[in-house]
Amino acid sequence: MPRILAEYIWIDGTKPSPLLRSKAKVIDGPVQRLTEIPEWGFDGSSTNQATTGSSDCVLQPVFFCPDPIRGGNNILVMTEVFNADGTVHATNIRAHLREVAAQYATHEPWFGIEQEYTLFNSIQPLGFPEHGFPEPQGKYYCGVGSGRVYGREIVERHTQVCLAAGLRLAGINAEVMPGQWEYQIGPVGPLEVADELWLSRWLLARIAENYNVRVSFDPKPIKGDWNGAGAHTNFSTKAIREPGGMQHIEEACKKLQLYHEQHVPLYGHGNEERLTGQHETCSIREFRYGVSDRGASVRIPLAAAKAGYGYLEDRRPAANCDPYQVCGAIVKTVCGNW
Numbered sequence: 001m002p003r004i005l006a007e008y009i010w011i012d013g014t015k016p017s018p019l020l021r022s023k024a025k026v027i028d029g030p031v032q033r034l035t036e037i038p039e040w041g042f043d044g045s046s047t048n049q050a051t052t053g054s055s056d057c058v059l060q061p062v063f064f065c066p067d068p069i070r071g072g073n074n075i076l077v078m079t080e081v082f083n084a085d086g087t088v089h090a091t092n093i094r095a096h097l098r099e100v101a102a103q104y105a106t107h108e109p110w111f112g113i114e115q116e117y118t119l120f121n122s123i124q125p126l127g128f129p130e131h132g133f134p135e136p137q138g139k140y141y142c143g144v145g146s147g148r149v150y151g152r153e154i155v156e157r158h159t160q161v162c163l164a165a166g167l168r169l170a171g172i173n174a175e176v177m178p179g180q181w182e183y184q185i186g187p188v189g190p191l192e193v194a195d196e197l198w199l200s201r202w203l204l205a206r207i208a209e210n211y212n213v214r215v216s217f218d219p220k221p222i223k224g225d226w227n228g229a230g231a232h233t234n235f236s237t238k239a240i241r242e243p244g245g246m247q248h249i250e251e252a253c254k255k256l257q258l259y260h261e262q263h264v265p266l267y268g269h270g271n272e273e274r275l276t277g278q279h280e281t282c283s284i285r286e287f288r289y290g291v292s293d294r295g296a297s298v299r300i301p302l303a304a305a306k307a308g309y310g311y312l313e314d315r316r317p318a319a320n321c322d323p324y325q326v327c328g329a330i331v332k333t334v335c336g337n338w
Contacts, residue, residue, distance in 0.1 A: 004029030005074045007067060008040055008059050009202050010081055013048035013091040016269035017217075017320050020202050021047055030073040037061040037077055049081060049091055057089060058082040063195045068164035069206060076165065076202075078195050093324040094194065100328045101190045104335040110241070110311075111193040111327055112170060112186030112234040116319045117204065118221040119151040119179045120214040125222060126150035127178025137176040137226055150179045151213070158200075158207045159183070165203070167196045176227045186234065187311075190331055194323035197231075219318035220273035228274030228281070229319035235330050236311035245309030252312060252334040253289040253298050259329075259338050260287040260297070266325040268318025275316065282315070 009022040025040055044050025044057035059079040067074040081089040088095045101109075119126045127150035128134055143149050155172060162169045162183070170184040185200060186193045201217070208215050220228045239248045256263070264271070264284060275284035282288050282297040289298040289312075291305040297316055304310030317326050332338050 001028045002030065002073060003027070004031070004072065005067070005070055006031070006037060006064075006077050007070075007075070008061070008077050008079050009199065010042075010059055010079045011091065011093075011198065011322075013044075015048070018091065018322065020198065020205065022202065029075075031064065031075055034061055034064060037064060037075075040079075044081075044089075049089060054084070056084045058084060058086075062094065063199075065165045065167070065199070068161035068203075076199060078199055093322055093328075094191070097190060097194060097324045097328045100331050104331050107331075107335040108238040109190055109327075109331050109335060110187040110236050111190055111330075112184060112188075112311075113193055113197055113317075113323060113326075114182055114184045114230070114232040114234070115197060115200070116175055116180065116182045116229040116231065118177070118216045118218070118229055119154060119181070119208065120216050120221075121179075121212075125177065125179030126213070128222075133224075134178050140174060140178055140180070141176045142173050149174050151181065154208055154211055154213060155181050155183075158204050161203050161207065162200050165199070167200055168192070169200070175229075177222065180221075180227075180229065187236070190327035194327050197323045217318075217320040219268055219271050219320060223273075225279075227279040230274065230281075230315065231268070231317040231319050231321050231323070231326070233314045233317050233323075233326055233330065234311050235314060235334070237335065240311060241309060243309055246305065249300055249304065249310070249312050253300070255333050255337070256298055256314065256330070257287045257289070259333050262338060263329050263333070264316065266321075266329050267316050268321035270320070271316070271318040274318055280315075284316075 005024045007024045011018045040059045045052045045055040061077045063078040064075045067076045081092045172183045275281045277283035280294045288296045290296045291300045292302040299313040
């Protein structure tokens with residue numbers, strides 16, 4: 001039986017924003033089922049998840065896919081963190097989403113998340129001059145050509161590895177600031193979109209290593225007259241996707257408005273610097289929804305309004321949000337009553 005490498009990936013306990021961690025284990029392959037991947041331990045005292053005196057934590061595999069970097073039969077393994085006694089670790093937010101997804105499965109919630117990010121070379125975004133600033137934003141969004149687009153080689157490589165891994169990548173585009181990009185995952189269920197988004201973030205950071213470039217998910221990577229970086233979250237239920245769904249979209253927006261103050265703390269650290277009411281955002285201190293309004297908290301796409309069904313876009317989540325928390329909050333609010 002051939003031996004393969006399984007890269008175990010998990011989310012640590014770093015605050016205010018958790019970091020991705022990973023390590024590789026040699027196991028028997030090829031792997032066909034999740035149950036063939038063993039649990040593994042790690043030193044939680046080195047990841048802000050345990051004390052030195054009781055440092056053992058457990059990685060439980062929950063999702064795997066081909067490893068597009070190593071190739072062959074090697075795999076990437078998304079895991080949940082458990083305590084040594086088998087209980088759910090306090091940093092394991094996915095476990096809560098598992099419960100929420102099961103509770104509201106009959107609503108068939110779907111998500112598509114638009115992940116924005118910024119590529120940094122040393123201390124500045126790619127495309128920024130050593131001193132001062134580049135030309136104002138405007139020509140960079142979906143741009144092409146030298147002087148308008150920076151980091152495309154990294155972006156294209158990341159796109160290819162995501163596709164090779166079987167992730168549900170929906171598209172890519174350059175964003176409004178030099179060195180800023182976006183890709184989309186979905187539409188899929190809440191657990192699937194969150195697993196794949198975290199794994200795609202890991203792949204992006206791993207690819208960028210080869211170029212000595214740092215990936216930033218900071219919601220406001222450059223202060224001043226520049227757009228921030230978000231994770232716009234598109235959401236629908238079976239009722240929203242069917243004819244007559246516009247009524248359910250409006251009901252969902254009203255529920256999201258009711259629980260705005262509960263959602264905002266779950267949508268990413270530092271998000272108040274991005275949600276200012278400028279640069280295609282609504283102020284963090286208010287909630288608005290509207291058709292085709294990119295300055296609203298929640299946008300109802302024009303196509304959905306015309307068809308009378310479709311989906312809504314929650315524009316509040318920051319680029320550094322935890323998709324397990326975001327998806328859990330939206331499902332609980334729209335499908336239940338928080």
